Amino acid sequence: MRRRHFVGAIPFLTVSPELLSQFLAGQAIPKLDATATDVVGAPVTRFFAAPQFAALRRLSDLVLPSIGGAPGALEAGVPEFLDFLVGQSLLPTKTLYRNGLQTLNLRATAKFAKTFSVLEDTQADAILSPLHQSWTYKEPADPFAVFLRHAKADILTATSNSREWVTAAQKNRGGGGGNGTYWLPAE
Amino acid sequence: MSAPTYDVLIIGSGASGGMTAYNLTQKGLKCLMLDAGPPTDFDHDRVARHVYDLPYRGFGKPGRFPHVTQADEFNANAWADEKENPYTYDPGDPYYWVRVRRQGGKTLLWGRASWRLSDYEFKAKDHDGFGENWPISYSDLAPYYDQCEPLFHVSGRKEGLPQLPDGVFIEDTSTDSLSLTRFIQAAKKRGIPTTKPRRATGALASSVNLLLPAALATGNLTIVPNAVVRRLTVSKTNLINGADYIDRHSKRELHATARVVVVGASCLESTRILLNSGVANSSGVLGHYLFDQFYVKNTVQAIVPEALDGKGATNLMGGSGYIPRCVNLDTKKKDYIRGFSVDFGSGVTPNAKYFPLYGEALQKAIASHRGTGFDATTMGSVLPRFENFVSIDKTTTDAWGIPVLHIKARYTDNEFNMARDAMNMLDELCHDAGFEVLEKHDQMVPPGESIHELGTCRMGDNPKTSVLNKWNQSHDIKNLFVVDGSSFVVGGSQNPTLTILALAMRASDHMVLEMKAGNL
Numbered sequence: 001m002r003r004r005h006f007v008g009a010i011p012f013l014t015v016s017p018e019l020l021s022q023f024l025a026g027q028a029i030p031k032l033d034a035t036a037t038d039v040v041g042a043p044v045t046r047f048f049a050a051p052q053f054a055a056l057r058r059l060s061d062l063v064l065p066s067i068g069g070a071p072g073a074l075e076a077g078v079p080e081f082l083d084f085l086v087g088q089s090l091l092p093t094k095t096l097y098r099n100g101l102q103t104l105n106l107r108a109t110a111k112f113a114k115t116f117s118v119l120e121d122t123q124a125d126a127i128l129s130p131l132h133q134s135w136t137y138k139e140p141a142d143p144f145a146v147f148l149r150h151a152k153a154d155i156l157t158a159t160s161n162s163r164e165w166v167t168a169a170q171k172n173r174g175g176g177g178g179n180g181t182y183w184l185p186a187e
Numbered sequence: 188m189s190a191p192t193y194d195v196l197i198i199g200s201g202a203s204g205g206m207t208a209y210n211l212t213q214k215g216l217k218c219l220m221l222d223a224g225p226p227t228d229f230d231h232d233r234v235a236r237h238v239y240d241l242p243y244r245g246f247g248k249p250g251r252f253p254h255v256t257q258a259d260e261f262n263a264n265a266w267a268d269e270k271e272n273p274y275t276y277d278p279g280d281p282y283y284w285v286r287v288r289r290q291g292g293k294t295l296l297w298g299r300a301s302w303r304l305s306d307y308e309f310k311a312k313d314h315d316g317f318g319e320n321w322p323i324s325y326s327d328l329a330p331y332y333d334q335c336e337p338l339f340h341v342s343g344r345k346e347g348l349p350q351l352p353d354g355v356f357i358e359d360t361s362t363d364s365l366s367l368t369r370f371i372q373a374a375k376k377r378g379i380p381t382t383k384p385r386r387a388t389g390a391l392a393s394s395v396n397l398l399l400p401a402a403l404a405t406g407n408l409t410i411v412p413n414a415v416v417r418r419l420t421v422s423k424t425n426l427i428n429g430a431d432y433i434d435r436h437s438k439r440e441l442h443a444t445a446r447v448v449v450v451g452a453s454c455l456e457s458t459r460i461l462l463n464s465g466v467a468n469s470s471g472v473l474g475h476y477l478f479d480q481f482y483v484k485n486t487v488q489a490i491v492p493e494a495l496d497g498k499g500a501t502n503l504m505g506g507s508g509y510i511p512r513c514v515n516l517d518t519k520k521k522d523y524i525r526g527f528s529v530d531f532g533s534g535v536t537p538n539a540k541y542f543p544l545y546g547e548a549l550q551k552a553i554a555s556h557r558g559t560g561f562d563a564t565t566m567g568s569v570l571p572r573f574e575n576f577v578s579i580d581k582t583t584t585d586a587w588g589i590p591v592l593h594i595k596a597r598y599t600d601n602e603f604n605m606a607r608d609a610m611n612m613l614d615e616l617c618h619d620a621g622f623e624v625l626e627k628h629d630q631m632v633p634p635g636e637s638i639h640e641l642g643t644c645r646m647g648d649n650p651k652t653s654v655l656n657k658w659n660q661s662h663d664i665k666n667l668f669v670v671d672g673s674s675f676v677v678g679g680s681q682n683p684t685l686t687i688l689a690l691a692m693r694a695s696d697h698m699v700l701e702m703k704a705g706n707l
Contacts, residue, residue, distance in 0.1 A: 036240055063545045081244060089249035128545065132474040135540045137628035150542070156539055157246065163239040182236040186225045186289060187436075 038163075043080035046095075047087030052101040054117035056082060057106065062124055064157040070172075073155050076162035100147025107144075133162060193219040193409070194702070196430060196445035198416050198448070198460065201292025202684050203451030203671035205394025205402075206335075206691035208520040212407035214699045219443055221414035221432055223452070224267075224289035227395050236261070242458050254283040256636060265289065265296060266696040271586040275593045282594040283635040284455065290412055291395035291640040293638065294455060299387040300530075301341040302681035303352045307512065307526075311677040315515065315524040318571055321676045322648045322657035325352065331689035331696075339392055339688070343385030350526075351382070351511040351681070359383040365507040366491045366533045366561060366620075371508065373619035379513045379612075384530075414441075415587050419448060419464040419667070427466070427667045433587045447666045447698060447707050451691065454672040455577055458643040459592050461654075461669070462579045467644075471655050474578055476571040476605070477596050480680055483565040483606050486529070487613045488537055490620035494559040504558050507532035512568075512680055516606070522604040525568035529613065535560040541625045561622050565609040568680045569634075570601050571642050596634040606631055606657040638685055644673035659694035666707050670694050 045053060055077045066072035073079070081131050086097045108116040116127065130145035131152060139146050159165050166178035194216040197204050208218050238245040247260040251269075258266050267286035276282045279672045287293045307314060309321040309328075329352070336355040343356040358378075363371060363381070390398075402408040413435035420442065422428040429444040450457040458474055461467050468474075493499050514528035537560045542552045580593035610629040617624050647653025649660035659674050661667040670691040672683050701707045 064550075065546055067547055067550055084245060085249065086244055088243075093249065131545050132543045134543050135626060136631050137626065152545060153248075153540060158244055161238045161246075161374075163237070163245040166237060166239055179235060180238060181233050182241065182261050183233055183264040184231075184512045185264045 007059075038077075043077060043084065045080055045083040047083045047100065050097070051105055051115060051117075052098060053079060053083060054115065055101045055104045056097075058117040058119070058124065059101075059151060060155050062121070062128065063152050064159050070168055071162070071164040073159045073160070076164045078155055078158045078162070081158050081162075085154075085158070096143070096147050096150060100144060100151060103144045103147070158165045190444060193217050193443070193449045195219070195449055195698070196221065196443055197449045197451060198222075198412065198430065199285075199291050199292060199450070199452035199457070199671070200399065200455060201294050201394055201451065201671075202687045203691040204292070204449070205294065205398035205451075206688050207449050207451055207670055207695045208402040209394075209398040210692050210695040211699065212402040215356075216407060216699065216702070218328060218402070218408050219445060220408060220410045221430065221443060222290050222292075222410065222412050223415045223435065223456075224292075224412060226286070226410075226412040227290040227295065229391075251603040254281075254635070255283060255285050256283070256632070257638070266492050267541040272591075273583055273585060274591045275580045275583055276636070277595060280585055280595060280597050281633050282596050283633045284454065284592075284594065284640070285635065285638045286456070286609065290399075290410070291393045295394040295395065297392075297638075297684055298682065299392050300682040301336065301339060301343075301354075301385050301513075301618040301685040302528075303354055303385050303683055304328075304679050304686050305350050305352050305515070307350050307674070308677045308679035308681075310371040311525070311679075315519075317524055319645075319647060319652065319676055322646050322653075327657075327693070328686070328689050328693060331693045332685065334692060335685060335688040338397055339387040339685075340389050341385055341685070342383075342388050342500055343592055344383040345574070346380065346382045346647075348382070348511055350513075350516055354385070354682060356385065357388065361506070362502075363508070364533055365500060365503045366494070367506045367508060367531075367622040368653055370531065370533075370561065370616060371623070373616045374510065377616070379510060379616070381508050381510050384507055384509055386570055411443075412630075414443075415589070416460055417449075417463065417587070417589050419460065419466055421464075421466060421664075425664060427664055433589075435587070438587060440464045447668070447702065449668045449670055449698075451670045451693070454640045455592060455594070456645065457669050457671055457673045458577055459579070461644065462577075463590060463626075467654055467663050467667060467669075469663050470651055470654060472573070472645065472652060474643050475573045475576040476645050477577060477594070477640065478569040478571045478642050478675075479596075479634060480605065480637045480639045480678060480682075481565075481567045481598060481602050481634075482637045483567070483609065484627055485562050486565045486606075486610050486629065487561075487563050487617055487627075488541060489561045489624045489626055490537060490556060490559045491533070491561055491667045492559075492621070492623055496555050497557065497560075502702065511561075519609065520604075523601045523608070525570065525601070525605070526680060527565050527567040527605055527609045529563050529565055529609065531561070531563040533561050534558050535562060537625060557647055561617065561620075563613050563617075565606060565613070566637065566680050566682075567605045567609065567631075568678060571645070572599070572678060575634075577643055594635070598631060598634060602631065603629075638671070639678070641672045641675040641678045644669050645676045646674050647676065658697040659690060660697070668694055 060073035060078045063071040104116040195218045197220045198223040241260045242641045250257040267288040306325045312320045345353040414432045417431045427448045510529035514526045575596040577592045583591045606629040644654045646655045
């Protein structure tokens with residue numbers, strides 16, 4: 001009972017809604033500039049083993065190199081982003097990538113006695129031959145071909161959705177792009 | 188404390204619930220609307236963002252939506268969360284149940300395609316002998332289509348096709364691009380009709396801007412968001428007297444009372460509520476005859492060779508169109524009944540996957556093919572079968588402790604054969620039009636993915652074989668109405684929303700008459 005009396009004595013609880021809104025209106029809180037997390041910090045890679053990550057870097061550069069000064073997959077930080085994305089993914093995707101990158105190295109070593117990351121372009125092209133097969137709706141039977149199909153799509157999307165790519169495209173075209181209407185999480 | 192009693196309790200705020208509220212409140216009935224999701228306020232719910240500022244660069248959080256292929260990282264929060272709202276199916280027969288649980292329902296995100304059904308659907312059994320007819324004919328629903336199309340500002344072009352009745356359109360007088368004209372002429376030579384898309388227009392075409400504001404303006408509608416209905420409650424006189432519902436946030440249980448209850452919670456949610464309530468199933472068919480429309484996305488992906496390298500005429504590319512059902516009308520196919528429709532479009536850039544290249548060669552190919560694409564997607568009629576059904580899975584509950592649905596649906600040879608026929612027809616039309624086909628296929632998306640789930644609470648004249656009568660009214664309980672897609676008997680290949688709107692308007696007109704006559 002004593003506590004209830006105490007609470008009732010707090011003056012602001014007895015202020016009318018009109019007075020309260022007037023009070024708040026005079027207390028405009030400025031909006032503070034903020035910077036996105038990935039602008040100031042370098043990504044830390046955790047998921048892929050070093051040989052796998054090296055193969056992913058080489059594959060990313062082959063799939064979408066820098067062309068005519070436009071950022072390519074490496075400039076867009078795609079290998080580092082995919083290390084994060086695949087690391088967050090469900091087991092089938094993790095397995096697909098790990099096995100696929102491992103196969104790149106195994107096939108490169110078997111054929112050229114070098115890891116995939118240091119192959120010449122023509123040598124790498126021999127390993128990437130499934131990417132020269134016509135696309136069909138039905139996925140290929142070969143898991144390595146499935147991996148390359150998914151990796152190609154992911155590398156392209158991760159590049160074109162990157163800050164670097166969008167900013168460069170906006171500069172070149174003088175217009176927008178890469179924007180959308182984002183639904184905030186429901187209350 | 189005594190809670191108020193309303194004339195009508197409406198469960199759901201999408202197309203069917205919204206239309207019911209729109210109609211009833213303007214005729215003076217006091218309505219309470221319970222909706223399972225949060226309120227929709229675009230000023231607070233949505234913001235402009237760069238794709239690179241999203242946490243996953245537009246890929247979305249991995250694994251969040253295993254069944255909602257429509258979800259991208261921009262709109263992910265608009266779809267119903269699959270962990271909060273689970274359902275089950277047999278592992279060999281996956282079902283993709285795509286839901287929106289917020290005020291406005293799926294009208295917030297629908298594709299706006301607005302087609303009428305015809306007597307090829309309403310009287311399908313008369314035509315091919317399969318299944319059942321609707322208890323109504325096209326002429327019964329036509330006056331309601333006439334009212335719904337202007338409300339949703341539907342644009343289109345009148346064609347005089349019996350399988351795709353014309354409506355009250357904002358007339359589409361746009362001219363077709365040269366590539367579309369070639370395709371349309373190729374179709375015409377084979378006796379295949381085409382028309383312009385028929386779509387609801389405007390910045391937003393949803394119950395939240397076209398139906399609910401008018402209902403609220405009457406002063407006769409009370410909307411309660413975040414109210415998850417557990418079950419309907421039955422009086423001693425075997426009438427529904429209200430519903431038990433749960434506050435979405437606090438999980439506090441409450442009860443609402445009304446003279447009449449209208450369930451419009453979306454096709455399968457409505458049936459789930461009825462099954463969990465143990466009502467309206469003297470026929471034993473509640474939950475059965477689940478069907479939808481199968482989709483074969485990008486059945487053909489072609490290019491228009493003259494448009495390569497930006498060399499085409501300025502009016503060569505662009506635009507879209509529709510092939511209405513063109514089979515099993517006057518003649519009969521050997522290996523399937525019913526029919527399919529096709530959406531086609533010109534002027535997109537084919538996806539990079541279609542080019543067997545990478546690196547600089549791929550980028551050159553994409554640049555060369557920019558805007559040269561022609562694609563077509565097939566939407567096919569699925570036969571309503573007793574063995575495709577939903578039931579309550581008592582082993583699994585949602586976040587509010589309510590038992591979930593187990594869904595069993597499988598396509599059959601009728602659908603597979605139809606999809607193959609559609610693919611072959613489109614391939615031939617593309618070649619006739621001088622297009623180069625990059626890829627064709629007849630692989631359907633899993634059942635449910637079209638978001639056109641229908642049936643499970645079907646209408647009919649016979650109480651032994653149907654749940655609802657021809658007024659969307661329960662055969663068993665006269666003050667219970669179910670007004671959404673669950674009431675469909677046959678679906679055809681047309682998108683169903685316009686028909687759902689018309690049915691809800693018609694049912695609520697009947698409700699008013701019955702209430703005024705003292706029958707409810």
